[in-house]
Amino acid sequence: MTHMLRRWLVVQLLLRGEPRYNKRRMSAELYDVAIIGGGPAGSTAATLLARTGRRVIVFEKEKFPRFHIGESLLPSLMPTFDRLGVREQLDRTFMPKYGGEIAAACGGRQAKFYFKDGFNAKQDRAYQVTRSIFDELLLNQSRASGAEVHEETIVNELSLGERSVVLETVSAAGRKTITASYLIDCSGRQTVVGNFCHLKRSYQHLQKFSIFAHYENVDRPSGIDGTLIRMVRGLDRWFWMIPLTPTRMSIGVVMDTKVFRALKLSPEEALTKCIEEQPVVTERMTHAERVSPVYAAGDYSYRNVQLHGDRWLLAGDAAGFIDPVFSSGVYLAVLSGEKAADTLEQVLREPHRRRKLFQSYERSFNSVLKMYLSFVNSWYSGREFMEVFLNPTDILQIAPAVNALLAGNASNSFPVRWRMWLFYFFVRAQRYIPFSPRLTLTPTKAEGSALTNEPVTA
Ligand SMILES: Cc1cc2nc3c(=O)[nH]c(=O)nc-3n(C[C@H](O)[C@H](O)[C@H](O)COP(=O)(O)OP(=O)(O)OC[C@H]3O[C@@H](n4cnc5c(N)ncnc54)[C@H](O)[C@@H]3O)c2cc1C
Structure with missing residues (x-):
């Protein structure tokens, strides 16, 4: 009872911003930064902050390695991987990814893009990763860099004060309360703080359902083309095919949640049926x-x-998730983990600049999210996206700009932005004036067997 009362008093004092609690106790428990979640965002932030000598603690509810989706990465992360000191390990462990291929489900039309051809490209490759191994590797790097990492520990209560945050955690060892000057919520789609503060808003037009699994012995081309992510676009669904190892491939299908419900099938049955119906996948x-x-x-x-x-x-x-279609999730996670770490490092040195630095963090992350949201909206707007994408034009370097966004190489780049506006304009205009040949995106026997046509290169 006395213990409960003392803890309640500590929390109340912290919330009022009056740090008059027991100094000895606090020095044992006060961290510079607490992080919820040990996925790519959390481990990136933890490694960078720990390397600057900050006292960092990470809580991860799972025991790594654990399965996670999000296997195809973007090349613009390479400099951050260098900064984290994991590049050589990643090179040794994972397949490179030199670009991608987008194919129409009606067959015969596909476009490949190689990252090296992107607007202002600085990297020619990314990785295709088995996330259980990738996430464990990054989290081990956080530990090696000096962060305190607690796996199988859930953050289940929060107090967000003006001068500090208090977290209550639960693990096999019991309940524990810790105090930190700052918190980064990297809890992924659990969005611990977003839910706690009622900040979360759904994108109603993007309510999708994904079903996925790993397969052995899926055919793929040899050489560089065997490393590409392949996306197959149907009328009301699209598929990903991501080569993870020389023999293993991740295959998934994405559709509107209401389309999945209308199938009245279990996820396993639905995945089998959806694949069987697509000759461009089953071939x-x-x-x-x-x-x-x-x-x-x-x-x-x-x-x-x-x-x-x-x-x-x-x-x-934990900040936001748009859609898996352009494989931007891990890119945005690592990018924001890095930016959050750099922002907090600066705030810890110059606390009087906190408000401005936090606002700038929010602005810059929102602007990248907005870019991908426009791209995703265009993808789902109808067949026209595919009709334009599969007929790339050399005009004004629009195709390399689209390629740059697909590589994550576009944040704050005005030259890419205005070219993307033109791309979106062409996609809209295509609805009324067919500049490019029309596509059905519906598999038919004749169209489905036309895959031997020469591919178009974006
Ligand atoms: C169907 C689908 C396909 C996708 N494909 C791709 C792709 O090909 N490429 C790509 O880049 N992205 C892809 N993504 C997105 C990608 O999965 C995420 O964007 C990425 O994992 C985000 O990383 P994160 O670190 O923010 O969160 P996560 O990787 O989800 O990590 C969050 C961690 O927080 C932990 N956690 C949660 N709550 C608590 C708590 N209360 N206490 C302690 N720990 C907690 C979780 O256990 C988890 O380990 C896909 C997403 C979906 C849904």
């Missing part, structure tokens, strides 16, 4: 064998109306 799956359970994720697109408070920042999916 590579003659010898394929599913080697993982079937996973599903739904209604995952949202944003938070605020990305910072007095003592906290949101990063990665």
Whole structure:
């Protein structure tokens, strides 16, 4: 009882911004930064802050390695991987990814893009990763850099004060309360702070359902083209095919949640049926064998109306998640984890600049999210996206600009932005005036077998 009362008093004092609690106790428990979640956003922030000598603690509810979706990365992360000191390990562990290919489900039309051809490209490759291994590697780097990492520990209560934050955690060892000057919420789609503060808003037009699994022995081209992510676009669904190792491939399908419900099938049955109906997918799956359970994720697109408070920042999916289509999730997670760490490092040195630095963090992350939201909206706007994308034009370097966005190489780049506006204009105009040939995006026998046509290169 006395213990409960003392803890209640400590929390009340912290919330009032009056740090008059027991100094000895606090010095044992006060961290510069607490991080909820040890995914790519959390581990990136933890490594960078710990390396500057800050006292950092990470709480991760799972025991790594654990399955996670989000396997295809973007090349603009390479400099951050260098900064984290993991580049060589990543090179040794994962398949490179030199670009992608987008194919129409009606067959015969596809476009490949290689990152090296992107507008102002600085990197020619990214990685295709098995997330369980990738996330563990990054979290181990946080530990090696000096962060205190607690796995199998859930943050289940929060007090967000004006001068500090208090977290209550639960693990096999019991309940624990810690205090930190700042908090970064990197809890992914659990959005601990977003839910706690009622900041979360869904993108109603992007309520999608994804079903996915790993397969062995899916056919793929040899050489560099065998490393590309392949996306197959149908009328009301699209598929990803991501090569993870020389023999293993991640395959998934995405559709409107209401389309999935109308199928009245289990995720496993739906995945099998959706694949069987797409000749452009099955043509590579003659010898394929599913080697993982079937996973599903739904209604995952949202944003938070605020990305910072007095003592906290949101990063990665905990800040917002748009859609898996352009593989931007891990890019945005690592980018925001890095920016959050740099922002807090500066704030810890110059506390009087906190408000401005937090606002600037929120503005810059929101502007990148907005760029991907426009791109995603265009993708789902109808067949016209595919009709324009599969007929790339050399005019004004629009295709390299689209390629740059697909590589994550576009944040704050005005030359890319105005070219993207033109691309969106062409997609809209295509609805009324067919500059490019029309596509059905519906598999038919004749169209489906036309895949031998020469590919178009974006
Ligand atoms: C269907 C689908 C396909 C996708 N494909 C891609 C892709 O190809 N490429 C790509 O880049 N992205 C992809 N993404 C997005 C990608 O999965 C995420 O954007 C990325 O994992 C975000 O990283 P994060 O660190 O923010 O969150 P996460 O990786 O989700 O990590 C959050 C961590 O927080 C922990 N946690 C949550 N709550 C608590 C708590 N209360 N206490 C302690 N720990 C907690 C979780 O256990 C988790 O480990 C896809 C997403 C979906 C839904």
